[in-house]
Amino acid sequence: MHMADALLSPAVGAGMWAVSAGAIAWCSRKVRDGQDERQVPLMGVMGAFVFAAQMINFAIPGTGSSGHIGGGLLLALLLGPHAAFLVIASVLVVQALFFADGGLLALGCNMFNMGIIPAFLAYPLIYRPLAGRQPTRARLSIAATATAVVAAQLGALGVVLQTTASGISELPFAAFAGVMLPIHLPIGVAEGVFTAAVVSFISKANPGFTATINPAPASSIRHSRLVPVVLVSALIIAGLCSRYASALPDGLDWSIRHIAGAAEPAAPGSGPHAFFAKLQEKIAPMPDYSAAGASSSVAGIVGAIATMLAVVLCGAILRRPWGKR
Amino acid sequence: MSHHIVEVKGLSHVYPDGTHALRDVSFRITHGESVALIGANGAGKSTLLLHLNGYLVPTQGEVRVGDLPVTRTTLNEIRRSVGMVFQNPDDQLFMPTVFDDVAFGPLNLGLPPEEAERRVAQALEQVDALPLRGKPPYRLSAGEKKRVAIAAVLAMSPDILVMDEPTDGLDPFARRTLIGLLKEFRHTRIITSHDLDMVLELCQRAIVLHEGRVMADGPVLDIFRDEALLAACRLEPPLSMQGCPVCGGQGR
Amino acid sequence: MAGIDAVITDLHALEGLALEDSPLQRLDPRAKLLTTLLYIVCVVSFGRYELSALAPFAIFPVAMIAGGSLSLLPLLRRIVLLLPFPLMVGIFNPLIDREIMVQLGPLAISGGWISLASIFLRSLLTLGAALVLVSVTGFPAICAALERFRVPRVFVVQLLFLHRYLYVLAEEGGRMARAREFRSFGNRGMGIRPTTALLGTLLFRTWDRAGRIHHAMLCRGFRGEFPVRRTFRFGLRELLFTAGWSVLFLMLRMGNLSRIVGGLIMEVVR
Numbered sequence: 001m002h003m004a005d006a007l008l009s010p011a012v013g014a015g016m017w018a019v020s021a022g023a024i025a026w027c028s029r030k031v032r033d034g035q036d037e038r039q040v041p042l043m044g045v046m047g048a049f050v051f052a053a054q055m056i057n058f059a060i061p062g063t064g065s066s067g068h069i070g071g072g073l074l075l076a077l078l079l080g081p082h083a084a085f086l087v088i089a090s091v092l093v094v095q096a097l098f099f100a101d102g103g104l105l106a107l108g109c110n111m112f113n114m115g116i117i118p119a120f121l122a123y124p125l126i127y128r129p130l131a132g133r134q135p136t137r138a139r140l141s142i143a144a145t146a147t148a149v150v151a152a153q154l155g156a157l158g159v160v161l162q163t164t165a166s167g168i169s170e171l172p173f174a175a176f177a178g179v180m181l182p183i184h185l186p187i188g189v190a191e192g193v194f195t196a197a198v199v200s201f202i203s204k205a206n207p208g209f210t211a212t213i214n215p216a217p218a219s220s221i222r223h224s225r226l227v228p229v230v231l232v233s234a235l236i237i238a239g240l241c242s243r244y245a246s247a248l249p250d251g252l253d254w255s256i257r258h259i260a261g262a263a264e265p266a267a268p269g270s271g272p273h274a275f276f277a278k279l280q281e282k283i284a285p286m287p288d289y290s291a292a293g294a295s296s297s298v299a300g301i302v303g304a305i306a307t308m309l310a311v312v313l314c315g316a317i318l319r320r321p322w323g324k325r
Numbered sequence: 326m327s328h329h330i331v332e333v334k335g336l337s338h339v340y341p342d343g344t345h346a347l348r349d350v351s352f353r354i355t356h357g358e359s360v361a362l363i364g365a366n367g368a369g370k371s372t373l374l375l376h377l378n379g380y381l382v383p384t385q386g387e388v389r390v391g392d393l394p395v396t397r398t399t400l401n402e403i404r405r406s407v408g409m410v411f412q413n414p415d416d417q418l419f420m421p422t423v424f425d426d427v428a429f430g431p432l433n434l435g436l437p438p439e440e441a442e443r444r445v446a447q448a449l450e451q452v453d454a455l456p457l458r459g460k461p462p463y464r465l466s467a468g469e470k471k472r473v474a475i476a477a478v479l480a481m482s483p484d485i486l487v488m489d490e491p492t493d494g495l496d497p498f499a500r501r502t503l504i505g506l507l508k509e510f511r512h513t514r515i516i517t518s519h520d521l522d523m524v525l526e527l528c529q530r531a532i533v534l535h536e537g538r539v540m541a542d543g544p545v546l547d548i549f550r551d552e553a554l555l556a557a558c559r560l561e562p563p564l565s566m567q568g569c570p571v572c573g574g575q576g577r
Numbered sequence: 578m579a580g581i582d583a584v585i586t587d588l589h590a591l592e593g594l595a596l597e598d599s600p601l602q603r604l605d606p607r608a609k610l611l612t613t614l615l616y617i618v619c620v621v622s623f624g625r626y627e628l629s630a631l632a633p634f635a636i637f638p639v640a641m642i643a644g645g646s647l648s649l650l651p652l653l654r655r656i657v658l659l660l661p662f663p664l665m666v667g668i669f670n671p672l673i674d675r676e677i678m679v680q681l682g683p684l685a686i687s688g689g690w691i692s693l694a695s696i697f698l699r700s701l702l703t704l705g706a707a708l709v710l711v712s713v714t715g716f717p718a719i720c721a722a723l724e725r726f727r728v729p730r731v732f733v734v735q736l737l738f739l740h741r742y743l744y745v746l747a748e749e750g751g752r753m754a755r756a757r758e759f760r761s762f763g764n765r766g767m768g769i770r771p772t773t774a775l776l777g778t779l780l781f782r783t784w785d786r787a788g789r790i791h792h793a794m795l796c797r798g799f800r801g802e803f804p805v806r807r808t809f810r811f812g813l814r815e816l817l818f819t820a821g822w823s824v825l826f827l828m829l830r831m832g833n834l835s836r837i838v839g840g841l842i843m844e845v846v847r
Binding site: 002004005006007008009010013014024025028029031032035037038040041042043044045046047048049051052053055056057058059066069086087089090091093094096097098099100101103104105163167168169170171172175176193194197198200201202205206305306311312 | 581584587588591613614617618620621622625632633635636639655656658659662663666667669670673674689692695696697699700703704705706707708710711716719728729730731732734735736737738739740741742743745746747749750751753754767768769770771772773774775776777779780781783784786787788790791794799801803835838839842
């Protein structure tokens with residue numbers, strides 16, 4: 001699920017951007033130093049392949065609905081994590097620009113949730129140990145499914161954390177996570193099963209193929225060094241973000257107080273959101289806006305409508321000079 | 326001393342899966358000749374083309390371009406003098422705009438940007454595609470793509486043009502335009518095609534490949550009149566040399 | 578597959594605009610990119626209940642749409658397709674936050690509705706700005722701007738390649754999907770197994786294509802360095818464009834124009 005600009009505060013957006021930009025720089029250096037110039041067109045067309053693949057639906061058995069592949073895991077299996085991350089990131093850039101999937105500020109979050117998590121957490125930590133060097137078909141399916149499920153869950157968790165830390169949505173952490181994580185369970189399973197099926201298909205159709213494509217597994221030692229770095233930097237960023245996260249002081253506590261009947265008590269006073277909330281309370285850049293009186297609100301609404309009208313009018317006037325020739 | 330000569334001596338190629346794609350192929354193409362490589366699907370034409378600019382290294386035998394043998398050390402020289410036009414222009418036009426794509430080669434040759442720009446303009450002018458310079462490749466028609474792909478090669482001022490199925494996928498008008506264009510060139514030309522009528526117009530000489538062997542090498546008309554040979558190689562005479570189905574008149 | 582065709586048509590429509598020639602299209606892409614980024618940051622930096630102060634920000638996309646003579650409908654269609662996720666998350670706001678914030682005569686509006694409307698408006702503005710950016714700039718120019726901003730060359734080249742082969746592969750995949758659809762009835766033939774075979778085949782073809790492209794690159798002297806042309810320059814017009822909009826955004830961010838205008842109107846009415 002793509003994170004969206006509208007749900008994001010600038011601090012969280014910028015923080016995630018910093019992490020993702022770092023990952024881009026690092027992976028670019030890795031790929032460049034890999035000295036395999038065949039990679040250049042290969043990564044490019046593989047990005048386009050993922051794009052096309054996402055548009056080809058398959059029927060999910062017994063449900064009457066259809067799904068499509070996400071492609072992140074498949075890329076990691078075929079290209080290795082560094083190249084795969086760059087390809088995923090490039091696909092997300094195109095989606096953000098052409099399809100407004102998420103938006104530009106949320107791009108950093110999306111690269112983290114859908115790129116860094118599958119390529120640098122799920123793939124080296126789950127897939128590699130489970131699949132081993134020469135996986136059998138069954139083992140490949142199990143490893144791929146486990147990896148895809150973990151990646152989807154962590155990605156969904158990322159969306160939830162980024163949303164709650166931003167404080168634009170009222171949805172409390174526990175409730176939001178309670179919706180997002182179960183939704184992403186079947187998505188992860190489908191992705192894993194499907195990825196494994198595609199990989200088995202290609203290795204059966206052309207046995208030499210998979211052996212030649214994935215770069216040396218020896219580099220997995222380096223991944224294990226990388227993982228803690230990614231985790232720690234993510235934690236630091238998350239902490240930093242939450243300090244500046246919300247324009248509204250104490251946004252999360254405030255929203256929890258308003259849950260009627262507290263059907264889903266989000267364990268106030270403990271857990272990550274209380275931590276964020278406390279931090280937010282300390283450093284709130286904006287005065288509490290809800291104090292604004294009713295009369296000024298009315299003025300605000302009248303004014304908003306008036307300015308909107310003026311803006312549309314300006315647009316109509318500006319349009320003329322360079323209109324259709 | 327001329328770069329315009331292509332000489333293949335005893336060339337054989339075996340793919341890693343054991344397929345014998347070429348068996349003892351030899352020929353010599355001299356300055357300014359226009360030669361057609363014809364043969365059925367799987368006869369070895371593409372494999373042969375891949376040897377002409379060193380993408381594949383001979384398992385046996387030798388390829389010489391001008392005075393140079395094609396080896397790892399001479400690749401840069403070879404690729405500058407042998408221009409290769411691909412069958413599918415989408416594989417060849419990978420840069421964001423027509424201009425960038427045509428400039429790709431000259432810039433890689435290390436030419437200064439102004440000189441590269443001059444060459445791009447000249448090459449595009451030659452194929453009558455100058456107005457397309459700012460367009461992205463995916464917005465071109467098939468015929469335009471073909472012409473731009475040729476310009477991209479011309480911009481490197483090669484001595485030898487190698488073209489794989491130049492008229493493939495073109496409508497009759499675009500095909501006619503392209504043939505007119507290719508007639509003008511004075512380069513040594515090597516063309517593979519199933520479009521035998523085009524071959525008849527453009528080439529004086531044809532080399533017939535069948536199952537990796539050279540079955541015939543001679544003047545185009547002689548080869549197209551040898552029906553037994555053509556049938557044995559899974560070919561047939563060009564349509565313009567076959568009888569007219571309406572008036573019953575005999576072709577050439 | 579109608580979906581793929583529709584996407585390709587939309588992409589063509591969006592990008593076709595960037596090929597037109599207007600003062601806005603000719604501007605250095607860096608100016609447009611920077612301005613758009615600042616714009617988005619300004620828009621999302623408001624508190625969750627902010628609504629009126631967001632309204633004047635519509636001036637930027639509207640001015641760009643007008644200046645670039647873009648057509649509004651395709652842009653709106655894309656945005657509307659994308660709204661569901663933020664709205665789905667935001668829809669809980671009215672349920673959770675029931676505290677009355679605004680009393681308009683008999684109509685009491687709770688904070689939740691206001692923040693939902695705010696999310697809606699933010700989506701419209703930020704998504705609109707991104708689409709407008711690519712429409713008036715074009716993707717390759719944005720990539721060139723990124724290269725000038727010192728984004729690693731490897732990534733810029735990746736973006737350019739992806740963009741170039743997007744159409745080629747979407748069309749190829751679309752043709753294969755259509756061929757499957759013509760021979761499928763109901764869900765028979767649309768299951769996981771045939772789809773795997775379809776994608777596996779497409780993957781092989783993609784791999785072969787990468788090999789051919791690599792060959793084409795080698796044929797033209799590629800030795801690992803990718804030339805990226807730099808034709809634009811950041812001149813006075815770019816400076817004025819960026820600075821002008823930035824000042825306006827910051828002013829709109831600091832003071833609530835809507836409320837000032839509204840206050841004036843209320844004064845006059847009274």
